Amino acid sequence: MTYSARALAVLLSLGLLGATPGAQQGAAPQPPEQPPRTDQEQPPVIRTGINYVRVDVIATDNKGNPVLDLVPEDFTIHEGGKLQKIDSFTLVTIDPIAQAEERQPAIRTLVDEEREAARPDVRLFVILLDDYHVRRGNDMAVREPLIRFVENQLGPADLVALMYPLTPVSDIRFTRNRDSLIGAIKQFEGRKFNYDPRNVFEQQYAFYPAATVERIRNQVSMSALEAACMQMGALREGRKSLIYVSEGFTGVLPAQLNDPVAALPGMNNPYRRNPMAPQASDRMRFDAQSDMNFDMRRVFDTCNRQNTSIYPVDPRGLSVFEYGINEGVGLETDSTDLRSSLDSLHILANNTDGRAIVNRNDLDVGMRQILRDSSSYYLLGYNSSEAPTDGKFHEIKVNVKRRGVSLRARKGYWAYTEEDAARALAPPRPEAPSAVRDALAGLIGPPGGRPTRHWVGAEPGEHGTSRMTFVWEATAPQAGARRAEPAARVMLTAVSGDGDPLFRGRIPAAGNPSKGNAASFDAPPGALQLRIVFEGEDGQVLDSSVEEMTVPDFTLVDVSFATPRVYRARTARDVQLLKSQPDAAPTTDREFSRAERLVVRAAAYAPGGVTPDMTARLLNRAGERMSDLPVQVAPNGYGEIDLPLSALAAGEYLVELTATGPSGSTAQELIAFKVGR
Template sequence: MILIQAFVCSALGQTPAPIPVAPARSSQQTRRPATTQDEDEVVRITTNLVQLDVSATDNNGHQITDLSPDDFEVREDNRPQKITNFSYVSTEAGATTATAAAAQPAATSQRPATRNAPPVPPVPLRPEQVRRTVALVVDDLCLSFESMHFVKGALRKFVDEQMQPGDLVAIIRTGGGAGVLQQFTSDRRQLYAAVEHVRWLPNTACGVSAVAQIDTSREPATEDPNVNPTNPAQDIQDRINEQTRDREGLFEIGTLGVIHSIVRGMREMPGRKSLILISDSLKIRTYRNIMGNPRVSSNESIAEPLRRLADLANRSSVVIYTMNATGLQTLWLTAADNTAHLSADQIEARLADRRRSYVESPEGLDYLARQTGGFAIRNMNDLGGGLRRVVEDQKGYYLIAYHPEGSNLGSPGSYRRFHKISIKVKRPGVKVRTRSGFYDFSDEGTRTVRHTREEQLLGALISPFNANGVSLQLTSLFANDAQFGSFMRSFIHIDAHDLTFTDDGDGWHKSTFDILAMTFGDNGQMVDQVGRTHTIRIKGDTYNKIMQDGFVYVVTVPVKKPGAYQLRTALRDTASERVGSASQFIEVPDITKNRLSLSGLLVSGVEAARETPPMPQPAPAATTPDAAQTLARSAEGESEDVDTQAGPAVRHLRKGMTLRYGYAIYNAQLDSAALKPQLLTQVRIFREGQLIFTGQTQHFNPSSQADMKRLLAGGALKLGSDMRPGEYVLQVIVTDLLAKANHNTAIQWIDFEIR
């Protein structure tokens, strides 16, 4: 095996390390490749074409899928328009696009049924399998403690029961910033981790209760000479309300800013997208009592950003659904209210303020949903049921396009004029929803163009899909060392055909590329980054081998804190400016808690005739430290004579091969007498999410290992000749018979492919 030199990058510095050359392999997360803009756009607004998405449902909210162009009546600024393109697009798995006569065609939960059953590993999505893209935005800047409890339950239920195969989902917190756009995924593990980190934030616009409580004990004294002597309590309350409204306004502006960033990022994602905003309040109107005179006015600091956000969502093919998390509330006196020293009239005035605030709070949410073709969920205590309504609504939509007739779209002096769109269906009993309209400027030429090196690399990193200008494959593993602690070791395979090599004299070939790797925490904020520009210079057989098999770049990142991380990497060929990117989600356990944990799995395949030393029996073999050490040496680049196609970085195996796997077991409990662990191991194999093989449960023998807190384990499986080509998942389950029942099982998995 030919070895080349790459770099091990860490917070402590960069030192060269040898690595084995390996061919390309798709790693744990597959993402949709770039497609042409025309194929991706759902909403298009140009000087001679307007294309919109339209939802049609019956009175029960069920999709109507058999309408034709003749059933629709389209008007722009009250002028009738002729439909020129028409199609129905189904987003259900396995569905095909149904078309009408006049135009061209424009699953179950993966959580186990029993509590102690190991989870089914996620199946990486192929590009054509992405059916729906959904951003669940939790407005923790304005969610009460009471509401947050029910929101977390609804999110868990969505991931458990309502998320379907082909869904690409992100759970985003407005208090965490728009950086969590990096977390669009089909991996339920990542979404469960995101749900667990959704929590109530004190000192924000919303308090403990979903509705404001009456509490006179917190009101200041009334000696202020500016207080109205005829009604001091009400005057003080008006001042408190004024301060509260100003503070709420600041948080609402912050929420809109985050959502604007999310929608702007989603614009570059293909197809029709959905954003579900969950909040207690987003007010448009404000009620002010000035010198005893009540006034209701529009909150322009919120109204204008709302209009801009709705227009951006419409042009980005994003449908916004909103959910008022307060649900149904009693608006009369409760046991939590403190009405001491208040008269009956004063109590009624406070209750009137409460009722008015309850009515005004969701108005901004209603506006966003109405303007972008979604709907608002309010006065509903079953938040999980509300999300189910949204899922039902996303089963499909109609694409309707027309050439504007009688419109001055794009004409001089018409900039920023709003064009109102209305669509009606002639069939009785059918309800139709679409976007309310658009402002007068064309989408042509408004797409983001990245020119500089930094813009191109960062653009690839923040996109939820892989850039495919340079083919990158990422395999990232967690491990722990007694001296250096926890770390992530990542192998980035680079296809040398996508790099530009130039002749450098005397048979040498040279290429220069930029690479940037970032790790993001569970809140989407960047934890660490490594970036460098590299020049490689090679010739002869080494050049030929690299062009045939590619090469591997190793990134080693120390992990200071346990938690959920996402590693994202981007590479740019300096000569051609082609960019590639890849990402992977990694869970780092807290080793200091002394709970059973596993490292990442190293897997390779060996032909039966080349096995040395002899491997265990074809059935799941007893775990052996030798297997793990052999695999570890192979991954680090020792010149062991193994098939690189079937190596740990690539894992392209063939029928009849022996699959060898290795891993480390951390924090196994020890028998007080023998000072030995009592561990059971088992392996399972899945194909396309379905369990196809369950190995026998076997006792683990630690042999003569010295570090009982970091046990090396491994084994082998004979791949049957009847195994079909395709993608598979190897899962390892370890059970500690000496640990407490709720912490006695650890699971790890890795994908491989049979060709």
């Protein structure tokens, strides 16, 4: 694989791509949230350390039924031929029938998700719909088995997340809302060998050769497998299951499909639909398979460290051919590639203690086995006597002394390297300063279904008052949200702490050139209450809120900042246009794309009308300095910062503003923003 292809694949897998919509919890009414469980069932005791190894073991009798009465003395664990001492032993059993008698809490927040995932009687599943490796037509064949699995086989307490290869880790959300999962499954559409770009990021490589695009897709899908494992591992220990809907990976494209331009099928390809086209050499296949095995090893490593098993589900069923007759691929090449794709699915399952559900037309039987494996198992743990830090694979053998009992357990683990061990043993990084944490907390968007975002700023006014500015922007309705139309205007009422009215009026929507989406009023320092009513086009009330805030007193400090204003720009011309509009309304959004520029406009004040010196720095989410930012002073005394975002990775950042007065006193402001779209 070329360096550029690998680099682009890594870029895609880091979540910088526009994600294909996954399952979102719908807005259907949910039963009242239940308090956390206080029963006597305790979660397994989990020990951790760089040398601590966890192994989940499935024990069955000759009829395939689980054996649940084993004790630690019945097991032996050997690593590299040496007997290991079992330090922890837990039997995990799940009874969906008993769970059905209790009302399970709905998952509304990340706190709900983390609390419920930590319960030992809750099974965790991720369904990865790999549209890059599923043919159109086969996607429709797998929908019904998946829907039956969700409707009929999942237990009431089970948590499930649905994702695609381009789903960012931050968008992997677990839910008990079965309707939302089924709705997302019904939308699944395979795109194997279809290279039409569906977002701006796919357009970057759509005109590469088809073989290069396939390698990129392989990398992206494997990165998605790793991301799903890490997300589940972050929620809890114990066995977790990843249901991977895919037709497997192939390292070499046949000449008939290896178009010079992937997005233009058949163009300048002399072998298109030619059954006599030359076959790939053995050396080419060997090199491609070696690269693919190396990439899959990273998946095994991540899954085993996170105690996650992969269950590949092949939607082809009992497959005979890999390619359609219309594609003109020879029988020998077809057979080789079919075998290679099936082998990749078996390798994923065998190396993570899963099961490959392949070569069967009745997928329901195989998917029922996924639940059986997750319902009854033993969780064993030991501290490796070898304490390896060589980064190599170490074989594990788990045996049982009782006759007639069969065991399934993972075959080994990849040890940490010395660098990994040093990072794991290093003391935790200091917590970010409270001011940084408070600024980042402001990035949390409005609750789902809120029709607007708004921003409130303050600057010195006349006669000791503060000049307050209220700006709002309509948000797009979310999928499943209860509102069906955007807000058209806002009714704002501002009341002082003494109950005196300061402002009351409607603020028209942005796009009205005469008035815009902002309003300003004077307020005395102290408490301020804002009553906000969101109205539709016909005047109906969509939502409302009441907010309390404190108006700053600019007369009591030597140096102070007016509330900084943030603007969005795409080009240098947009920046120049903003500079010519000193009264332009700022944006209320704090999420930007890497194709945009962040423009900050801030004013600092000192006694006697002196303009303080202003400096700026770019910080990461830990509050650590990344770089200094130039501050340009505008004719009106405002400091302006123009920050291109193309060089920043997806994540959260802060702009730190510092103003220094003539006496040496300082003031500071932090502006948090997110780069992701």
